[in-house]
Amino acid sequence: MPELPEVETVRRELEPWLEHAIVSHAALVDAPEGKKYANLSRCIGQTIEAVQRRGKFLILPLSEGDELIIHLGMTGIITPKLPAKHLRVKLEFHNAATLYFQDTRRFGRFLVVKAGEYQSLPTLASLGIEPFDEAFSADYLAKQLAKSRTAIKTYLLSQKPVAGLGNIYADEVLWQVQIHPRTASNAVPKNLMPQLRDAIVDILQKSIEAQGTTLNDYRTVNGEVGAYLEQLNAYGQAGKPCPRCKGLLEREVIGGRSSHFCPQCQQ
DNA sequence: AATGATGTTAGAGA
DNA sequence: CTCTCTAACATCAT
Numbered sequence: 001m002p003e004l005p006e007v008e009t010v011r012r013e014l015e016p017w018l019e020h021a022i023v024s025h026a027a028l029v030d031a032p033e034g035k036k037y038a039n040l041s042r043c044i045g046q047t048i049e050a051v052q053r054r055g056k057f058l059i060l061p062l063s064e065g066d067e068l069i070i071h072l073g074m075t076g077i078i079t080p081k082l083p084a085k086h087l088r089v090k091l092e093f094h095n096a097a098t099l100y101f102q103d104t105r106r107f108g109r110f111l112v113v114k115a116g117e118y119q120s121l122p123t124l125a126s127l128g129i130e131p132f133d134e135a136f137s138a139d140y141l142a143k144q145l146a147k148s149r150t151a152i153k154t155y156l157l158s159q160k161p162v163a164g165l166g167n168i169y170a171d172e173v174l175w176q177v178q179i180h181p182r183t184a185s186n187a188v189p190k191n192l193m194p195q196l197r198d199a200i201v202d203i204l205q206k207s208i209e210a211q212g213t214t215l216n217d218y219r220t221v222n223g224e225v226g227a228y229l230e231q232l233n234a235y236g237q238a239g240k241p242c243p244r245c246k247g248l249l250e251r252e253v254i255g256g257r258s259s260h261f262c263p264q265c266q267q
Numbered sequence: 268a269a270t271g272a273t274g275t276t277a278g279a280g281a
Numbered sequence: 282c283t284c285t286c287t288a289a290c291a292t293c294a295t
């Protein structure tokens with residue numbers, strides 16, 4: 001769930017709260033200092049200069065050369081309401097606002113690093129282009145996909161060809177363009193590249209407009225669910241008729257991830 | 268009880 | 282060194 005549209009929704013809601021806010025308190029709660037949660041005390045006294053997003057990461061540049069990096073993992077929620085369970089981080093600001101990070105499964109990340117020093121976050125360090133970057137063209141995508149022989153589904157999830165797709169939107173994009181998820185990345189027909197690029201941009205954009213997709217845990221900062229769930233064509237729809245050709249949608253594990261597709265019209 | 272879940276990453280092998 | 286694959290992380294719901 002927290003894929004690009006969900007993280008972008010959270011970013012947009014956090015921006016008015018946090019831009020120019022001064023951190024007065026930052027502490028871990030029931031979370032071990034380590035790779036996933038680190039150096040929080042360093043942001044105390046610093047001003048948050050912006051609320052940015054790269055792929056599924058939130059990046060908050062701080063006034064003394066650090067960055068606060070937040071990743072929601074699978075179950076991370078940022079909320080102004082004290083969570084009943086699984087609170088991991090508490091942040092307070094000079095303007096009296098308080099924000100909490102709740103993360104049931106502890107797959108999220110919440111750490112302060114020196115700006116740009118991402119060696120503890122390899123996915124962020126080697127993250128692909130932003131899908132809304134104007135340089136993300138069909139030609140660019142073709143060059144990226146030519147670099148790998150793994151299943152296109154798996155390669156999209158790697159964040160390398162383009163940032164921000166997770167299991168839900170990767171399945172939705174491949175369904176939209178009628179590409180079988182097991183197709184080798186470097187064997188995806190060149191003539192499909194414009195459609196593939198457009199599907200990635202359009203689906204992510206439409207999901208942002210719906211505030212993302214809530215399967216179980218994801219909530220916006222305001223506590224709302226993401227409504228894109230109602231627009232899913234493939235993800236989680238195994239056994240139902242394909243909305244396009246009426247064949248039965250199937251579920252298969254590809255690269256260790258549950259994958260949903262139409263065996264009839266996805267080649 | 269057993270199974271599966273939205274993401275990332277360490278480690279192993281090629 | 283790079284590419285690819287697998288399992289692990291922690292917790293809850295069904």
